[in-house]
Amino acid sequence: MSVKIRIPSPLRGFTNGADIVETEGANIGEVLNDLKAKANGIEPRLFKGPNQLNRFVNIYLNDEDIRFLKNLETPVKSGDEVSIVPAIAGG
Amino acid sequence: MSYVLGLKCKECGHRVPVSPVHVCEQCFGPYEVEYDYAAMKGKVTRESIASGPKSLWRYRDLLPVDVPVTGFNSGFTPFRKAKRLAQVLGCSNLWIKDDSCNYPTxxxxxxxxxxxxxxxxxxxxxxxxxxxxGNLANSTAAHAAAAGIKCYVMIPHDLEQGKVLGSLIFGPTMVRIRGNYDDVNRLCTEIADKYGWAIVNVNLRPYYTEGAKTHGFEIAEQFGWKLPQHTVVPTAGGTILPKIYKAYQEFIQLGLVEDNKPKIYSAQAAGCNPVVTAIQKGVDIIEPQKPNTIAKSIAIGNPADGYYAYKVVKDSNGWGESASDREIVDAIKLLAKTEGIWTEPAGGTTLAAAIKLIQSGRIPKDESICVCITGNGLKTLEAVQNDLPQPRVIEAKLSEFDELLAENEAAEKKASARAEPVGAL
Incomplete structure (x- = not known):
């Protein structure tokens, strides 16, 4: 199953500048694992421990924050889009 | 001269030079401006500050800007003793920091x-x-107009009319986005990335957030170079609360005020209280929420700096309290009737939370308390329009006026017989 992951600019150094990376997997955790394999060095930027995202990393499946879904266990299907979004200040 | 050393990640300590970046490339944490406090000693003094302009730029030595281009009349808002409100609440030393009249929006x-x-x-x-x-859009549009630069403001589609017109008048391009603030927020990070614009609360965030310190500097200076023991602050994205604390700590470090261990309290609407929930539970993970409150200006369910708001409250031995929509409207009316200040629901939230903290004994009634009022009620007519009496229409005859007055006096007598101190005011 092919899932697109949108890469924000602070992380494009790990993807040769690409803003989208095609990944495979059945849930968010799996596609992020695939991203780790495809973007060498990105892992510690996203994860602080096994299956534990850094505090300021927000992951969206299509338009929904995965914390409103099943976090890393959230299932994905072909054609879904995953975004990695840094937190921003209030307004 | 500038005392800025550079940017430093609040999470992992990674340092980078001053530039328009906001996210640490190492850990995704927020960058914060780092200053050379040692070099400020003896140079940044009560006298040097007091001799500055009557605007937020009097604190320029503690801000990351070389040449101010706007805001020459912004800040330095009133800090007032709230005597009549204090009487109702049974406090002796209650103060309001009033940004509801901050210029120009x-x-x-x-x-x-x-x-x-x-x-x-x-x-x-x-x-x-x-x-x-809403408020940030109003302010960004106004200051961009004054500075003569192009401006795009992105807002949730369902904001109050006053907040929408209050931006449009300054001529920005406004985009209303279907979704809540957190959706707008996410889109803006992608826009900043793609178009290379200066989105003030995205890629200029390290500088933007520093401006919030001036609210705290002013409290300390206007209180007579001392700190209130208790400061109650609204929390949305979590910018201003940690920055008020940082302002207090910077003044302490520079020897401008005595360290009285000031406590900071977070106020949120019950319909959007991820930070207060974390504070009350004592867990440092901020669970995002879907906002549902009339306090739209602080309806941020996924606060970027929520963790830091939490941490400051805990480190300073403060607390957090939330207020229902009913309590928010009642507090707006109470502040208006006792102090002549009309605030928006965010300010109602802050006062309502302060009242609860005082009544529950978390904040002792006889100690110095500052309630931070951060917005103006004229922009949010919708919040109170169904909650105020309809004025009666009479003919232009003295006899009709006499009759109306007699009826009002009778009604007042009846009401005071019920002996309800807050309602009586």
Whole structure:
């Protein structure tokens, strides 16, 4: 199953500048694992421990924050889009 | 002279030079401006500050801006003793920091925007923008107009009319986005990435947030170079609360005020209280929420700096309290009737939370308390329009007026017989 992951600019150094990376997997955790394999060095930027995202990393499946879904266990299907979004200040 | 050393990640300590970046490339944490406090000693003094302009730029030595381009009349808002409100609440030393009259768009946002837009010009951007719940959009649009630069404001689609018109009048390009603030926010990070604009609360965030310190500096200076023991602050994205604390700590470090261990309290609407929930549970993970409250200006369910708001409250031995929509409206009316200040629901939230903290004994009634009012009620008529009496229409005859007066007096007598102190005012 092919899932697109949108890469924000602070992380494009790990993807040769690409803003989208095609990944495979059945849930968010799996596609992020695939991203780790495809973007060498990105892992510690996203994860602080096994299956534990850094505090300021927000992951969206299509338009929904995965914390409103099943976090890393959230299932994905072909054609879904995953975004990695840094937190921003209030307004 | 500038005392800025550079940017430092609040999470992992990674340092980078001053530039329009906001996210640490190492850990995704937020960058914060780092200053050379040792060099400030003896140079940044009560006298040097007091001799500055009567605006937020009097604290320029503690801000990351070389050449201010806007905000010359912003900040330095009233700090007032709230005697009549204190009487109702049974307090003896209650103060209001009143940004409801902050110039030119009547909210605390003038502070952050003045710094961010000055910095944007310094960096050479020709377009600024923001993701906003309304107040930030108003302020960004006004200051961009004054500075003569292009402006895009992105807001949730369902904001109050006053907040929408209050931006449009300044001529920005406004985009209303279907979704809540957190959706707008996410889109703006992608826009900043793609178009290379200065989005004040995205890629200028390290500079923007520093502007919020001036609210705290002013409290300390206007209180007579001392700190209130208790400061109650609204929490949305979590910018201003940690920055008020930082302002207090900077003044302590520079020897400008005595360290009385000031406590900071977070106020949120019950319909959007991820930070207060974490504080009350004592867990440092901020669970995001879907906002549902009339306090739209603080309806941020996924607060970027929520963790830091939590941490400051815990480190300072403060607390957090939330208020229902009913309590928010009652507090707006109470502040208006006792102090003549009309605030928006965010201010109602802060006062309502302060009242609960005082009544529950978390904040002792006889100690110094500052309630931070950050926005103006004229922008949010919808919040109170169904809650105020309809004035009666009479003919232009003295006899009809006499009759009306007699009826009003009778009604007042009846009401005072019920002996309800808050309602009586």
């Amino acid at each position: 009547y909210s605390y946002k003038e502070r952050v925007v003045s710094v961010a837009i000055s910095k944007a010009v310094e960096f050479g951007f020709d377009t600024v923008g923001c993701a906003s719940t």
